[in-house]
Amino acid sequence: MKTKVTWTGKMAFEGLSGSAHSVNMDAGITIGGENKAASPMEFIALGLAGCTGMDVLSILQKKRQNVTGFEVKVDAPRAQEYPQVFTSAIINYIVDGKNIDETAVIRAIELSVTKYCPVYSMLSKAFPMSFTYEIYEAGVLVKQGDWKP
Numbered sequence: 001m002k003t004k005v006t007w008t009g010k011m012a013f014e015g016l017s018g019s020a021h022s023v024n025m026d027a028g029i030t031i032g033g034e035n036k037a038a039s040p041m042e043f044i045a046l047g048l049a050g051c052t053g054m055d056v057l058s059i060l061q062k063k064r065q066n067v068t069g070f071e072v073k074v075d076a077p078r079a080q081e082y083p084q085v086f087t088s089a090i091i092n093y094i095v096d097g098k099n100i101d102e103t104a105v106i107r108a109i110e111l112s113v114t115k116y117c118p119v120y121s122m123l124s125k126a127f128p129m130s131f132t133y134e135i136y137e138a139g140v141l142v143k144q145g146d147w148k149p
Helices: 040-062 102-116 118-123
Strands: 004-009 012-016 022-025 066-075 089-098 129-137 140-147
Touching: 022 040, 040 066, 040 089, 040 102, 040 118, 089 102, 102 118, 102 129, 102 140
Parallel strands: 089 129
Antiparallel strands: 004 012, 012 022, 066 089, 129 140
């Protein structure tokens, strides 16, 4: 994979992915940026959420689950000291649909984490992560729990 970033002023950069998609990134005002785009660390958390989210959704669809809404939230606190790395993460999967099977959700998370998501595989070597899920039907919480590797 090849990517590049090009400085566009102050602390802002335009990134170009290997598949020719562009993204903007910026730093916060306190360090000379204008806070007009996500920071590089935010992109790491977004990559984690997107990678595992795509896996879980794909697996649920293959299991013929009637998913009507899906979100993945990542809460990743950072160290106070520089380089201010992530110290942990809680990944929360929120599934809305009709008659969603809790066992299918748990298995989808398990497969993403143990087999498919390369972002999780890399980052899990750097900090601990935990996994929770919420299952809704028509916007009403019907089940919740956690999965442990």
